[in-house]
Amino acid sequence: MEGEDEGDGLFSWMALNDNKAGMEGINREKINKIILEASKGSKFYENELKKEQQVNQRIEKMMLQKAQITEQQFRKAEGQVEKLTADLERGRDLGRVVVHVDMDAFYAAVEMRDCPELKDKPLGVGSWRLLSTSNYHARKFGVRAAMPTFIAKKLCPNLIIVPLNFDKYRATSAEVREIFAEYDPNFLPMSLDEAYLDITDHVMHRQSWPESMRTYYLHSGCSADGIRFHSEQPDADLSLDLFEDSPSASPSVSGPAGAVVFGTCAEEAVREMRFRIEQKTMLTASAGIAPNMMLAKVCSDKNKPNGQYRIPAERQAVMDFVKNLPIRKVPGIGKVTEKMLSALGIKTCAELHQKGALLSLLFSETSFHHFLQISLGLGSTHINRDGERKSMSTERTFAEMSSVEEQFRLCRELCGDLANDLQKEGLKGRTVTVKLKNVNFEVKTRALTLSSVVSTEEEIFAAAKDLLKAEIDHMSPQPLKLRLMGVRVSGFVSGDEKKSLQKSIISFFQSGRLESGETSQHSGEVSKQEAGQSEQQSFFQKAHVRRLRLQAEQQESPGPSDQAPAVEHALLNAPRKEYFTCPVCFQKQEGMDLGKFNQHVDECLTSVYTASWEQDVSSCPAQGDYIRTEEGLHHRQLQVTNVDVTEPKIGNGILHTSMGHSSIFAAHTMPGLMSQTSEGCEEKTSRNSSDLHKVHYCDGGHQRTSSSDSKFGGVYSVEPEGPGPGCPALICPICNVQQDTSDLAIFNRHVDICLNQGVLQEIGQEVVSHTPGIPFSAGVKCQGLSRGAVKRIPSVFIFILLFIIVIVYQLNA
DNA sequence: GGGGGAAGGATTC
DNA sequence: TCACGGAATCCTTCCCCC
Structure with a gap:
């Protein structure tokens, strides 16, 4: 960390990115000096320094690799590059007309439009902490988007700061989008101020349009001065050479007074679009026209502001354009990639192609392919609007x-906000990620993938708080000093997954009835139903194995530190606003938080169970005892929310969990949830997973471990009857046969097979052979009983429960 | 070795 | 005003498990 060298390094690292339009011809050196002076010594600066050094190390490593490349390797790589180039060339598609439209300094332009006094003043839009964008006057001073306001003020003391007003920007954006839609109904908005359009079809149709369909009139209230091309274009004489365009721009035709007639080609169509945008919003837009998205994007920047540029749909024109294009202008190449490529002597796209062989040896296949495509001027020709979030x-x-207390409170708040957003879009995800940035600007992310999808505040917080807690514990006894916290949910159930789940759930019942008389489980043939379930099965198996492993780890490691347990408890038990429908009594339960609702469902279940249980399982030691724990409750909510009928979309994800075979397993082993609370048992709270919440240790002759995860609650072990010393015997809760293995994966597979082939089949058979309401045995063992004390559970109840859930789901669907 | 999860990073607006 | 965002996606690397 030597002073001057660092400073010099950072000078270029933190320097103004003059990639942005409006930054041409400014005094870079002076501006960069001010930026550096203002930043020096701050935590942010120190962190930037660190990041730059990391990039330097990457470059050093890369150069070492480069030095070790042999002639032979290089020749081979050259051959591969040639071949790949030929392949890419064969796939080149010049048939589409792709347009990228970008509003000029959008937020600032809206503010200037609405407040004409600002028009000739340097303007920044944002907060007193950070600017979102700036107008072109401000850009001349070096003030740019995402710049801290205090630095912007140093660069331009007269800078006027206007706060963001998204309602206004959204409204204006909607007006612009209405116009886009007329040229491409499937246009792809990238943000409020930019979009991609495929106008191939529009241009084709346009060829046969009469002039009247291509004629627009100057806005009556808009004087010629109000339109840029009148006042600012050098040759503006009311001809339609409106904007500073590409040399290939074809002249437009002037119509009668105030009328503007546009031509039929792509450029004319885009000119017309921009004209209409300006007439409608009084804002200007720039556009790029090219055979693919990458080029269109680069082109839209070429004549910014208020201009357009087109690359003809010819290979040579594309190659000519790309030849001298600085790599930094290419979307996707940022300052790190630029610096790394620069170290290899690559600054333009032509050089990118020349050094293809070297790049193939130094970068990953993905990166190299990307570079090669750029160097050939290739990009996506299909504008995909249907990309799923x-x-x-x-x-x-x-x-x-x-403060730990504040951190947990904020975490819950964020989870609540996120839950609202997720529920608005009907999304549920399996992975919860917590992002933390400490006061030194160091960012950490911690993720947890759950066995079931989550979407509610409680569910997300359940995972997030564990992740946060782990970090707090990790820092302990030092406090975790944060400046940013974020929560993310990912791993959404895709549309296909939802459909296949829905299908398999319905087919489960249907095939259960149809095949009731068959013995497919013995036939050795895999039925379609089984095949359909296999994917889910493997998913649950993996989750199950992972869970069991975690559980095993839990038993070995002590509980978490007790930092802020009261805070967590309070936060966990904070009231919720939703209402739920009980899947047992079918009554809507309002004004309940999840805990209470959960309790209600438990009571419903318990009352049904107890009635038959007491008759059938009088010797079951677990009867009547029901452990209600914070973690148990917390976990069970995953199941409980699954029957919330207020969100039909979520229901898709819900059924993923509640109707997957693991949940059926849970239903059969529900009595297992009534874990023993015999004296001498101690409870330990899991710390690793929100799905693993309680481990019960009993001091008696039999040690039993029981996850409160009802979905997997069917696995238990009994000692000392295990296959070997120290190895618990694993008894399948379905067939009640002790398995000669200590391998949980193998055991789990066995249980799943039993479950799918035995229990489901049996339920299916029983459904047709028994009158509902008459108890019958499903051969399910009460979890927690000894091998000899197999007790049977009224399977009809299980079926009714499942049936109700499916009905609820169907009604909502 | 492949797949998937976790963590971190790059990039964009 | 003494100070550098938020959201999303994709990629890479590492690690673990099958």
């Missing part, structure tokens, strides 16, 4: 926060 998150920056 992959994640959703929320984060907040704040002044230093080191």
